[in-house]
Amino acid sequence: MPAAYPSLTRVLAEALVDVLWFIEGCEDEQMDPDDAVKVLESVAHVVSKLSREQQDEFLDLLGIMAAEEADPSRRAFLEEFPDGLGVIEDAV
Numbered sequence: 001m002p003a004a005y006p007s008l009t010r011v012l013a014e015a016l017v018d019v020l021w022f023i024e025g026c027e028d029e030q031m032d033p034d035d036a037v038k039v040l041e042s043v044a045h046v047v048s049k050l051s052r053e054q055q056d057e058f059l060d061l062l063g064i065m066a067a068e069e070a071d072p073s074r075r076a077f078l079e080e081f082p083d084g085l086g087v088i089e090d091a092v
Contacts, residue, residue, distance in 0.1 A: 013065065019039075
């Protein structure tokens with residue numbers, strides 16, 4: 001039986017995006033806004049600690065995921081994701 005994902009990196013990136021997509025879409029009654037910000041800042045911190053090579057791999061993977069995404073709003077989320085995490089400004 002072939003694997004559903006080509007790599008562990010891909011499956012983890014998909015899972016991370018799914019969680020953050022959910023948090024981004026939560027209403028205040030579903031999740032405390034302060035808690036949501038803490039989660040997003042925590043993820044941004046972890047991503048900022050990746051090596052330049054790992055960040056580049058992550059950016060490439062997000063680009064592939066965005067290109068494959070059929071839902072326009074989720075595609076926009078994926079395209080804005082690196083900038084929202086500060087990965088783009090770190091790359092300069």
